[in-house]
Amino acid sequence: MKVRALTFLVVPLCFASVLPPFAYADDDKRIRQLQRSGEILSLEQIFDRARKIKPGRIVDVDLDKDDGRYIYEIELLESSGKVWEMEFDARTGELLQLEQDD
Secondary structure (H helix, E strand, C coil): CHHHHHHHHHHHHHHHHHHHHHHHHHHHHHHHHHHHCCCCCCHHHHHHHHHHHCCCEEEEEEEEEECCEEEEEEEEECCCCCEEEEEEECCCCCEEEEEEEC
């Protein structure tokens, strides 16, 4: 009885652990399509803009869609140890937000 109950818990968890890579692969494909179509700028272009504003190392990046507009969210680590959060319009590269992360 315990084995059967354990099977009902373990099997769904195994399937759940396999699904995220497929979602990421779809995201990568969609991002490449958006870049090729000119709907968003490349990460290299956004990284260049971010580093001109605050020199440092990019530690995290996300691409979100907010009210029909794609937004790159960047976290950058300065050599001083400060972490900055930046938001860029993914189509134009315009800096929308800059704030120090606590």
